[in-house]
Amino acid sequence: MSTPCWFIWSAARSFGPRQSPATAPLCRRLLGPGSANWRNMSSKRQMDHLERTASNYRQNALYPAQVCGIMAESETVKRLRIAVHPDFSFKAGQWVDFFIPGVEKVGGFSMCSSPGLLQREGIIELAVKYTKHPPAHWVHTVCTVGSRVAMRVGGDFYFDPTPSDPSVDLLLVAGGVGINPLYSVLLHTSDLLHLNQSSGGRDYNIGSAHLCYSAKNTQELLFKSSIIEKCGEFPNKLSCNFHVTQQRAEVEPHLQPFVKGGRISEEELQANVDPQRTLCYLCGPPPMTEAISKTLMDLGLPKDRILFEKWW
The missing domain is CATH 3.40.50.80 (Nucleotide-binding domain of ferredoxin-NADP reductase (FNR) module)
Structure with a gap:
């Protein structure tokens, strides 16, 4: 896998098994189970990412990763390029649980790159808006090229058609x-x-x-x-x-x-x-x-x- 910021990976850790979403009609098979996305998100207290997405599908593995590029996407948004483990995979629209050494809170950030970029370069990209929430604050104030993190893919909101699926x-x-x-x-x-x-x-x-x-x-x-x-x-x-x-x-x-x-x-x-x-x-x-x-x-x-x- 060719990328200018590739490095030697440690073994990925795994969490307990979790079942994948069941097969469903076409629009759900293309996009993931719709019922979870219609959940009521209103609350007087802002929920933590892990709490908010507890009912969502997650992959089993937590993979090590390393930041290999940072750019300002806007005055308030930083875009990270992250080199990931060769076994890492995701579907367009999904997010990652974002684990930062020394930061107790776990971030939740959607990929803003395509699965194709991952296949071609071993890279994913995240665009993170500045807030005082610890993971986002870390991205904007501490993160540098070379920073090591860990990530786990999740989410029922994605587009992943197969060649035989009807055109939409x-x-x-x-x-x-x-x-x-x-x-x-x-x-x-x-x-x-x-x-x-x-x-x-x-x-x-x-x-x-x-x-x-x-x-x-x-x-x-x-x-x-x-x-x-x-x-x-x-x-x-x-x-x-x-x-x-x-x-x-x-x-x-x-x-x-x-x-x-x-x-x-x-x-x-x-x-x-x-x-x-x-x-x-x-x-x-x-x-x-x-x-x-x-x-x-x-x-x-x-x-x-x-x-x-x-x-x-």
Whole structure:
């Protein structure tokens, strides 16, 4: 496995056995069991990551890992490149339990990279927003290139079609740092399109994918240049709209065709919903997730085709 920051791994530790999700209908088989994603996340007390995700699937193994790159994704978000154990694997949309030596609290961060990058380079990426929660605070104040951590993959919210699965259209709706798992799904979709193209149509044939992404301003739109680039590679398959709710500065020219003022509208959702073909992923603040879910159901999209991750 070729990567400039590869190093010798110690043996991975394992936890007790845990059962994988049962086989389910198509949309659940593609995206993971939907019932867990509809759980009620409201609480007067903010729950810890492990407590909040206790009912979710987790892999058995805890793998050692090492930070091999750090960059500022925005003023408040750091993006980590992490070299992982050769046996480490994940599905687009999943997260990791993030264990830091000397830090009691366990972090929970969604991958913002594709399984394809892991296969090619042995690398995953995480984008972590600054907060005072100990794992995120460590990322922003202590973490350096070379820092060693440990990770365990979990989550029932993912996109992992097989070549024989029926073609679907994806609607990805993100708010703020909720873009992380959906960016992973978008990158995986791009990889699937490239694979299908190179195989002459023998790999999974996705219909289309449209991303609606809302943030306060364009500075807080993570991965925006890469998203535009991916959409440009497959203009008939991939599309995106960025929504800014508190933009004061002038929008940069290269972003202008993609940026809309205000919240994600019912009209845009309606234009990208086919009740028979659409699978929708939602990830963002709970009030946004609940409002978008209701709108989608009012538009005729079945509840079991609306999958979401609510983390805060």
